[in-house]
Amino acid sequence: MSCCDLAPRYVRAIAPYQPGKPISELARELGLDEVGIVKLASNENPLGPSPRALHAAQATIAGMALYPDGAGFALKAKLSAKLDVDPAQLVLGNGSNDVLDMAARAFLAPGTSAVFSQHAFAVYPIATQTVGAQGIVVPARAWGHDLAAMRVAIRDDTRVLWIANPNNPTGTFLPWVEIEALLERVPPSVLVVLDEAYGEYLPPAERCDTTRWLARFPNLLITRTFSKAYGLAGLRVGYGVGHADVIDLLNRVRQPFNVNAPALAAAAAALDDREFLERSYALNAAGMAQLVAGLAELKVETVPSKGNFLLARVGDAARINAELLKRGVIVRPVANYGLHEFLRVSVGLAGQNARFLEALSVVLAALAASEPRPDPGGRKACL
Numbered sequence: 012m013s014c015c016d017l018a019p020r021y022v023r024a025i026a027p028y029q030p031g032k033p034i035s036e037l038a039r040e041l042g043l044d045e046v047g048i049v050k051l052a053s054n055e056n057p058l059g060p061s062p063r064a065l066h067a068a069q070a071t072i073a074g075m076a077l078y079p080d081g082a083g084f085a086l087k088a089k090l091s092a093k094l095d096v097d098p099a100q101l102v103l104g105n106g107s108n109d110v111l112d113m114a115a116r117a118f119l120a121p122g123t124s125a126v127f128s129q130h131a132f133a134v135y136p137i138a139t140q141t142v143g144a145q146g147i148v149v150p151a152r153a154w155g156h157d158l159a160a161m162r163v164a165i166r167d168d169t170r171v172l173w174i175a176n177p178n179n180p181t182g183t184f185l186p187w188v189e190i191e192a193l194l195e196r197v198p199p200s201v202l203v204v205l206d207e208a209y210g211e212y213l214p215p216a217e218r219c220d221t222t223r224w225l226a227r228f229p230n231l232l233i234t235r236t237f238s239k240a241y242g243l244a245g246l247r248v249g250y251g252v253g254h255a256d257v258i259d260l261l262n263r264v265r266q267p268f269n270v271n272a273p274a275l276a277a278a279a280a281a282l283d284d285r286e287f288l289e290r291s292y293a294l295n296a297a298g299m300a301q302l303v304a305g306l307a308e309l310k311v312e313t314v315p316s317k318g319n320f321l322l323a324r325v326g327d328a329a330r331i332n333a334e335l336l337k338r339g340v341i342v343r344p345v346a347n348y349g350l351h352e353f354l355r356v357s358v359g360l361a362g363q364n365a366r367f368l369e370a371l372s373v374v375l376a377a378l379a380a381s382e383p384r385p386d387p388g389g390r391k392a393c394l
């Protein structure tokens with residue numbers, strides 16, 4: 012008997028999360044110089060962190076012998092003021108993935124189920140399966156969530172419904188009124204986890220203060236992160252906002268010191284740097300336009316995206332990805348999401364976006380040249 016047999020079947024069945032390839036790994040594998048590599052694979056902020064966040068994190072380093080504040084008092088106080096919610100409605104996570112995982116551990120178990128969309132964020136099936144609950148995958152509509160079908164898929168044993176808006180990896184976005192209408196119809200026995208990891212990238216007119224729904228929907232848990240627009244992916248910090256009773260349950264399954272001290276300090280400082288957030292938004296909007304136009308020029312179909320990334324339908328994605336890697340460009344294959352013809356590219360700095368477009372153009376041209384050309388009537392010539 013192998014020790015693997017000791018783990019529950021549902022754990023053994025988990026398809027592990029596939030992260031974007033680190034720059035250091037590609038450099039090692041292909042003997043490339045790290046400086047020349049462009050990574051547009053993990054939806055990171057190409058501006059780096061806010062300088063204020065950086066200084067705040069640095070100021071905590073000397074205190075590393077001490078445990079961080081396990082209650083995250085200062086960061087929660089800031090969030091509470093900014094969002095106009097009680098601190099008891101906030102839970103902090105080691106990235107918002109940690110909050111998603113807490114939700115699964117607090118509300119799911121063998122004999123329960125969770126509903127999510129096809130092509131939804133990979134952490135939903137992983138968190139669901141980890142605790143032995145059954146995942147109910149609802150076919151996507153136009154690459155995005157089909158909310159009506161998701162509601163119909165809810166069973167008596169369903170305890171969680173996972174929604175990302177905008178969704179990753181598709182970038183698809185649903186008008187908030189549709190989410191609100193869903194909340195009105197979902198049974199109160201189902202926790203709706205609304206993942207807003209990319210909310211800061213929405214155009215101002217399309218943003219929504221979903222926290223005001225909490226008074227009406229105690230079964231709503233909103234998750235947000237400092238990893239994307241705030242530029243703190245490496246520190247791991249995010250949060251959940253919900254009814255105090257839901258948050259109380261999450262705190263019971265939370266690791267005692269789940270958010271480290273530099274992360275707590277950096278996140279609090281990042282909240283104050285509105286200028287940085289606006290710069291990140293503007294850079295993304297410009298970079299998105301650049302990528303959309305560049306891909307259209309290459310006759311590559313894209314899925315309209317409201318995030319800081321874009322799905323590009325390149326065809327033989329595995330092969331094209333391998334060719335891009337040889338040219339020092341890291342993007343994200345998404346076959347594990349059932350999107351075999353697509354690559355997901357994160358919006359970078361203008362120069363990085365241009366590097367990607369140039370490399371893709373060369374790769375596509377080489378591929379087209381190597382393909383056997385149709386032979387017009389060649390056979391008939393023998394007759």
Ligand SMILES: *Cc1c(COP(=O)(O)O)cnc(C)c1O
Nearest residue numbers: 106107108132179208236238249
């Ligand atoms: C990136 C991302 C997150 C955030 O992950 P962190 O753990 O906060 O870094 C959450 N949800 C989705 C859909 C994401 O793409």
